[in-house]
Amino acid sequence: MEDTPIPYELPETENHSFFFIDQRVETSFEAKLHRHDAWELYYVVHGYGTRIAGDTLQPFSAGDVVLIPPGMFHRWIYEPDSADDDGHVRYLMSAFSHSFVERCVELFPELRNRLSGVVYPTGALRFGAESSRIIRKMLAEMNALDELGRLCEMLRLLPVVFTSTDHTPVGSPMRIERDVRRMQHICSYVMAHYMHAIPLDEIAAEMGMNRSAFCSYFKRCKGMTFSQFVTRYRLNTACELLKHSQKQVSEICFMVGFNDLPHFIRVFKKATGMSPTLYRKTTIPGRANPTGNRDMKG
Template sequence: MEETATPYELPDTANHSFFFVDARIPCDVEAKLHRHDAWELLYVTQGHGNRAAGDTWQPFSAGDAALIPPCMLHRWEFAPDSADARGNIGYLMVAFSHAFVTRCTDLFPEVRNRLAGAAFPDHALKFGRESARTIGRTLARMNGMDELGRLSEMFRLLPVVFTSADRMFAGKPARTERDVRRMQQICTYVMRHYAHPIPLDEIAAEVGMNRSAFCTYFKRCKGMTFSRFVTQYRLNTACELLEHSRRSVSEICYMAGFNDLPHFVRVFTAEKGMPPTRYRKNMQGKNG
């Protein structure tokens, strides 16, 4: 069943330059598919799940940070079993208008100099580990500050958000809301069945299309084949397991939906530039 985007407005910021929240809430309270006229920068402190941003679904976990551009449909879907002992998930988030950014650059040469040449993306971004850590630390400091202290931290945060070198694509705007809902339906199906083969006829029937029409539609919306999309989702899942679990590479291979270990290692190495064992070692070194 398709999910309809729900109206959503951020709290009134008439007396504030931006909105900040340290959220610790039950995962079923988190906003469903929605959009708002503000940049959203969110750092996950507790929980894991899948993030919808425009036409893209990606897994996330604690320590991840992402930027959602204004007016993009999005959703953070936390897994219930990832809540803390009190049943809560957690995140730190700031939302700010683009007018806030332009006013800062107009009024403060120091900010303008740091943002010189910065491109403001119309697609969602996920940050690499180093930038995510910086964002997390900055937002955590904001939590214990008054309004002026938070504003000064925003001046430091803007260059990280818009000029860091380790930003990665995390979703582009869909052509229509119907495309968003249909892609969400497809992605939800993949998330539930990625550990097993997903025949094209099966997924096409799930969204009421024949095989040929589905292949054409999916390639137009995503710029890749459905098979490629499933492989990327499985690889992203494998990366999360390699980084955050102690399971063996062979276990992760089958958990992520690859039914042959040598094939998994070849595909992983081709995509990530290193075999799974080295990827895990590198991630553990960075997190250590």
């Protein structure tokens, strides 16, 4: 996959030490799969959709805070019906180079004391409820400050980001260029066809492989079977529909590609620990996600 320019340019280092943006855009205005040489701290203020981070395809919702490491391919795809009344979604994002972190640690003993011994993540992370609350508050405060004020706030933010234990992995790096292309193709195909059955022969042919070779390749790259991958994506999509729509459970069942309601309920309950109806009741706005650390990685 060739690098695709992001829809904004990171500033030149002689003018800024890091980048911060408050972006309100239409859902059709989205970056393609891309990467850049910077950490990306991304807070979804309004909207929901699907995130690709490294080898992982996963739904996201408003309130999510995710850290993408430098060099990782990623993409945020907002659903059209997740826009506000003006047709926009909104996110706050800060991007900063690793050399910026290293220079700050070298220059400020107070920061060095906080980050001493830290092992920086190589994969994408989604922060948990408490860390997300803190980071959202700090990013929102940065938005109201001038450049110098944002720099001061950034020095407070770095220890929160890199010492938090309240997070779950949401993507591992894919270091082989060919695998990046293939997995992006597979993810895009699943996103377009998950509502219907996707036979192994069909997806294998789409990838120019025979069935056996495709199954071995996919298991090696993802650590799960293609069927497990599709099921997890369908369940994650069902969770988003339960949280953000008023559709009946039976309707959602068929919308996400399950052809049997009792089977859907059994699979959903096994993955989340509760029925779809109970999940909807316990994930109303302002309540914590009941799946907790049992997040269904896709």
